[in-house]
Amino acid sequence: MEMDLRALTYFVAVAKHGSVSAAALDCSVSQPAISRQIATMERKMKIRLFRRTAAGMRLTPAGARLRELASDILIRSDRATEVMRTLYEGQPSFHVASPETTFNFFIAPFIAATGAPIVDIRAERPADVYNTLSDGIDLAVGTSPPPPHLASLRLIDTPIMVQFPEIPDWATENGAVDLETIAGRQIIMPGYGSAVERTVVEHAVARGLDLTFSGTTSTGTMAQALAASGRGSALVIEPAQHDLRHAFLFSEGTPLAVTLYAAWETEHYLTETIQTIARELAEWMPRRQTVTAPTL
Incomplete structure (x- = not known):
């Protein structure tokens, strides 16, 4: 069967919120439009994607598997759009993930001061930051050494x-x-x-x-x-x-200090541009950090 991106978007929204009404608000469409798409998908695939319960819409095992595939497809679609916009309009834009303190104190002021082509920042727990690179994030800034399969750059040591x-x-x-x-x-x-x-x-x-x-x-x-x-x-x-x-x-x-690292996928379509942003961030950070631990 064929599924368009709109149907997958509606499906993922229902899976995320556990509610057709909340998914409709998220997607800015009517509830009947969401319900029709889900019903059509279930009919064409001849499987149940959701269990309708008093607590809301719950994924079946088949639905859970489809959610993984659909999320990946939507991420790839968004990335393809970004690639084409970059190639033909020359307007790259990047999404960053970091712990809350890092984006409040370093990343957001860096964007304001330099005009770096970053359009959004996602706050994540330190343990989850690098995992976001497989979920639509272009650059992750974390507080532990990145996994070896990622490209990375040590940014700064910030004193405790x-x-x-x-x-x-x-x-x-x-x-x-x-x-x-x-x-x-x-x-x-x-x-x-x-x-x-x-x-x-x-x-x-x-x-x-x-x-x-x-x-x-x-x-x-x-x-x-x-x-x-x-x-x-x-x-x-x-x-x-x-x-x-x-x-x-x-x-x-x-x-004692917390070390910040930047990490990105080695096969990212704009890996050289991301590396440049990471280097510029590393050069800018000492200007933001106004305190230095004394030498004993």
């Missing part, structure tokens, strides 16, 4: 800071604080697999330190807000705000 509303007796402003010093203190940091959490815990385990944190947050910005309200000191990479002071986190004389 301890931030507090008032300078405590165990720290000096703009100075160094050893990891052992913060053990047992009221410390707040971004968790949920964040690069700050991963780096701090790895070094603590290596030294046999028992670090108990008073709280973890979804973002460094939230950790800063809690620190400013007097609930502890924040471990973050974001520049200090809310009148917070800062010191740099060290471990046995070595400054």
